[in-house]
Amino acid sequence: MLMRPHISYLLRSMLNGISQVFLQRHLGCGLLVLVAIGLHDLALLAGTVLGLLSGTFTAWRLGYPRDDIETGLYGYNASLLGILITLMLGLAPLACLLTILSGAISTPVQHHLLRRMRERRSLPGFTLPFVLLGWLAMGVCGVLEAVVEARVPEHQLDGWGALGGILKGLGQVLFLPDPLAGLFLLAALLLADRNAAVWTLCGSAVGIFVALLAGASEPSALAGLAGYNPALAALALSQVHRSALAPALGIGLAIIFRLCFDQLGLPPLTMPFILACWAVTLGTRQYQRQGEWQPS
Template identity: 65%
Template sequence: MRRAYLPHASHAVLNGVSQIFLQANPVCGALILVTIALYAPSLLAGTLLGLLSGTLAAWCLGYARDDIELGLYGYNPALLGLLITLVLGSSALALILVMLAGALSSPLQRRLLRLMRERGGPAVLTLAFVLFGWLALALAGMLESVAEARLVEFEVDGWGALGAMASGVGQVIFLGEPAAGLCLLLALLVADRRAALWALCGSAVGVYSALLAGATEQQALAGLAGYNPALAALALSQIHRSALIPTLGIALAIGFKLAFDQLSLPPLTMPFILACWVVALATQRDRRQPETRLV
């Protein structure tokens, strides 16, 4: 979609939502917002408030316009708004915390983007969301309540396997309903069909790995073990055409998720970030090795 069809502010907002799934596609962003409105209307206010506070803070601080329009200052605050309202509800205090966290995430995001671009570091991904999410939950004394808040009750029926895979995609934005996950997959298909297929594959492997590792059926089918591998597969498939690299990312994300479970720390999207960083560092090293041999 060309920029001329929408005002710049609308692009920034809708791209900010779609960047949760590493896309810069206004239609994808609009479909994600519709999905939240349909399946978790109580989280919509927090999502929009976080999204707007982070984007507006970046604009007021004079950050690069292209970055703002691409949604790079919107997706972390949107995720923070989802997380905080999921755990704390939509009280006035919770919404104030959403605005504060969303606005403060923008300076951190700018710093991380600068480090990445100037020093050639790995992608920043959702690191600002994870750090502020942990801080906000710790201050509220709710770190241990995240997993319980993300569980949903649904009956295991004939399409339970597909439903669990879809739930893994939905849990990227804290939606465990299989139908919500399918709507998000549709949004991804609009933006990038290959990315959508890899996300579904990553979620499937994560869910069934959780079952093999002894997770309860409710936890596995709710998709809690699927969203990090889904994000890792999605992200790496957009950089590497080989199937091997996204597959490696899936395995690493699953391993890091198990490590966070042992630490009793809510993983949020940190396993996905770590998996992508490990792959990025490994591939950079492989590219430099021939040069080293020639010296």
Template identity: 85%
Template sequence: MPTRFSYLLRSMLNGISQVFLQRHLGCGLLILFAIGLHDRALLAGALLGLLGGTLSAWRLGYPPEDIETGLYGYNAALLGLLITLMLGLAPLACLLVIITGALSSAVQHLLLRRMRERRSLPGFTLSFVLLGWLAMGLSGVLESVVQARMPEHQLDGWGALGGIMRGVGQVLFLADPRAGLCLFAALLLADRRAAVWTLCGSAVGIFMALLGGASEPSALAGLAGYNPALAALALSQVHHSALAPALGIGLAIIFRLFFDQLGLPPLSMPFILACWAVTLGERQSQRQGELQPS
């Protein structure tokens, strides 16, 4: 029993740290602390999602190494946060968290298998996005919830720094700059280079939103920062040069504008599309290099 409990605990801590593409128990613990610092109800939703996604993967017999690494936890945790943000901790909402968490594990298993067997593009948070859109379609309340949690901010030194930290925090729907600072500390603990790129992505995203005419309260709430932050983080993990993360930041900003035009909540889809575009471009460049005569 202690062995099973410790395995489950490691899987869940790694699962929440995988939101930031890390496998680090201390990072996971600090992330949970940041969520609880902002909203204990959101913490409960994240833990419920983590538990549902991890246990369902366990029961379905998915590879134990993948489960312990946290690959079946992070999408479920994000769904738990999103559904709790929309619906609170009502019994039906908790049931929806568990169901979508289990479904996210099934979708994630399919994506992982295709990536490994057919060299498909990595899924990242795709199962969260698809199931999140489904949950939002059923509830239709995300936009009003986000607006209700958007306080007034001023564009000064501290306001800009707070906005950048909110951009990091909005990866997990956290609008408190203290929570964002705690998440940044968690990333520093796991990977300092990843932490710096995450901060850069958030800063550029917010700066470009201001240049594009967004109101100061809207830009400094961090909603324009989290997709560029995630794209910079993900691409910095596999590319040593600064070119790929910088390109990912720009593409994530462009894709976010595209979703704004569609009127569709972007969630983390701009980050996914930006990473896919950079990866496909790199593969095409490699193919052209192989075809050229030596």
């Protein structure tokens, strides 16, 4: 007979789940991420928690491995969906229902991606369930332009200047165009992994400055919209590669893929980050195969 999940187990799973947005399993990191969201917007915090509960509880009910649930692997996609849907619709009953449904659907999708990665060495899914379901939710709600506009501040410059823009690049991972939120997220990463924090900051900085050099408007660039995908790519690749080359390539590719999505007129969400990591991973595997095939 199935037992109810213990409160402490559920709490650990949820805190790890939100920290997994930044590829960390760290309770303190997760707590600071929630604080960052709550300081910016309590409604977004409520949507985040609802998504976390939906994804985590669904995984428990489906009998997925306990370690995966507690590590937070079924929480981060659902939490991002909760933030996105709340950003679009607020905390209306329809938004809560969509958050619960999308969080629940993301769980078996994530389970399938994890199984393929472990059994067949398929590419990691990262935030792919969030991207696919996020696009679907945005299409159903018909507010694609409204979401984009909501993330761009009215003023061209603020007191934080370039540093504020870089911190906003971290915040935009969670749709938070706020340097204070970015500062809390940086503190969360520093608490969990200093190397990851440095690479994330570098990715955001490069993405924003390249956007400015390429002629992007100051409001768009300094809102962090060009920074969050390179930041995530640098973070993810620095976790699995000792060389600085891989995260550096990831930063460049994430910028290029972001430009492609801009040309298509499709909200990129975190897809440029995913594509950049896939490209570097495939390139690394091909290089390793060629090294194995060389005659001794």
